[in-house]
Amino acid sequence: MKQILIFTLLISFAIVAKSESKGKIEIPLRFDRYYNYDEVNEALKALNKAYPEMTKLEVVGKSEEGREIYALTINNSKTGEASGKPGVYVDGNIHGNEIQAGEVCLYYANMLLTKYGENEKVTKAVDRNAHYILPVVNVDGRYHFFADAHTPSSSRSIRIPKDDDNDGLFDEDAPDDLDGDGSITQMRIKDPNGEYKTDPDDPRILIRVEPGKKGEYTLLGSEGIDNDNDGKLNEDAEGYLDPNRDWGNNWMPRYVQSGAGNFPFSGVGIKAVSEYIMNRPNIIVAFSFHNSGGMWLRVPSDKSIIIDPSDIAAYDVIGKNAIKITPGYVYHASLDLYPTYGDSDGQLFFNYGIFSFVGELFQQEQQTYREKTDKPAQRSEESGRRGANPDEAREQMKFNDHLAQGEMYKEWLTYNHPLMAKLKLVVGLK
Ligand SMILES: [Ca+2]
Ligand SMILES: [Ca+2]
Ligand SMILES: [Ca+2]
Ligand SMILES: [Ca+2]
Ligand SMILES: [Zn+2]
Structure with a gap:
């Protein structure tokens, strides 16, 4: 979810x-x-x-x-x-x-x-x-x-530094706003064995491939570099003390x-x-x-x-x-x-x-472009996983296009990520 x-x-x-x-x-x-x-x-x-x-x-x-x-x-x-x-x-x-x-x-x-x-x-x-x-x-x-710059869940914590990865450094590797747009968005990388492919109906949407089938992309999590060179990305952001x-x-x-x-x-x-x-x-x-x-x-x-x-x-x-x-x-x-x-x-x-x-x-269910809004969209256990419910994603994209005037989606950008030397990494907002 x-x-x-x-x-x-x-x-x-x-x-x-x-x-x-x-x-x-x-x-x-x-x-x-x-x-x-x-x-x-x-x-x-x-x-x-x-x-x-x-x-x-x-x-x-x-x-x-x-x-x-x-x-x-x-x-x-x-x-x-x-x-x-x-x-x-x-x-x-x-x-x-x-x-x-x-x-x-x-x-x-x-x-x-x-x-x-x-x-x-x-x-x-x-x-x-x-x-x-x-x-x-x-x-x-x-x-x-x-x-x-924020994700939907950043700055949630009490501001007491905490060493999330037990490396002796505190809050040393938060996500970074690599393209400077004020939002921390998602990163993906081309990967023939990845779990995701683009939706044939709407290339902006990533959908999960069926088990055993080849995909196009792997999602790498939030926008960011390895600030402390420990080989991990974004592993120790502010806090976290709830x-x-x-x-x-x-x-x-x-x-x-x-x-x-x-x-x-x-x-x-x-x-x-x-x-x-x-x-x-x-x-x-x-x-x-x-x-x-x-x-x-x-x-x-x-x-x-x-x-x-x-x-x-x-x-x-x-x-x-x-x-x-x-x-x-x-x-x-x-x-x-x-x-x-x-x-x-x-x-x-x-x-x-x-x-x-x-x-x-x-309520997320209200972010739809369906004519009937009295009945919430059917949601399954699986639907919480990104790309698991393409219909819902398409519905949200319609909502983005028609009600949110496009503000929910940002086109993927190409970024040369230092950790993925020579690999082309694509950064985008989802
Ligand atoms: Ca740390
Ligand atoms: Ca950004
Ligand atoms: Ca670290
Ligand atoms: Ca790191
Ligand atoms: Zn709360």
Whole structure:
């Protein structure tokens, strides 16, 4: 499934690359482009300035690289102190690459403030509850995702250097933007024994050859050279310490949970965010936004954990209402996907008594050019492997051509790769 995600998520990232033109941020906020790290902060300051009576802007803490993590409280002081009201906590972008989540949080803040007094339900929600909004948890990740050439999954980590290949060097060989276009794309090499060939219907698409048949290409992974001359490509990029495997509840070391650090809360920013939530015991419900899948997930994320049926019943009320307002999304427990340890929703529920949800934004199935979009494309186990489902790839290419105006695909380029001396290596975006 990951490979296919890499393909489709490029739509968003192509748009990101074009969103760097700076303009004055005005209220109401506009959502016609993504905000980089500085602009998210400017947007929060602009909301705070426009609604001084209703908002409070605080620095929750600082990241590994010293960036500020901001939270905006929305509360109508005329109806009481924030701490005396049931609190709603909303955050996003704990994974640095999952930038849409930050925009969702800004949208939430913008909607509550601009529709207050105009929309009855919003007015009630603002008068009755305190809202704590933290759009970007992984501030270093968001910063680097915009500032550096990226893949759909780069800059996801907490920015603590880690020696992924145990060679004594830290983060020494990340992918490189060989053609300088701002994106880290895929490399392929001509190979009569390769697993891939071009699609006869659309030469832009690579399809997997049947077992035993000859192909045309081998895929070499992400764009990059061997920066440390150890014979391996791109083997030690930034991190990787997963900010959503760093929380204390049900934390497991790296041999159980990949992405875990040396101890819980080893990320200074994560620790600060956890303390911010812990210090607000009035928070009763929390939503943390991620990419992707179109899901509302509740605890637990590990089947060894039993939850009181009355708590599940409370979760179900919220979860079932959540899917009503997000057509196509599903609601279920995290453990139905795969077990995870040391994630934030477990910390919030089991340690802080908060009904915590994960909102997985964005659905690949919606990136189609089919006339009927009510039924998602049939997907098999195999379909996750690149080139395994040519029909889906063709569908995505139509989507690229007609809806994304070609921004999802880049023509293959020729590149003389130093590691493949004298071999012609072709670099392209998929
Ligand atoms: Ca290394
Ligand atoms: Ca590139
Ligand atoms: Ca190395
Ligand atoms: Ca290397
Ligand atoms: Zn995530």
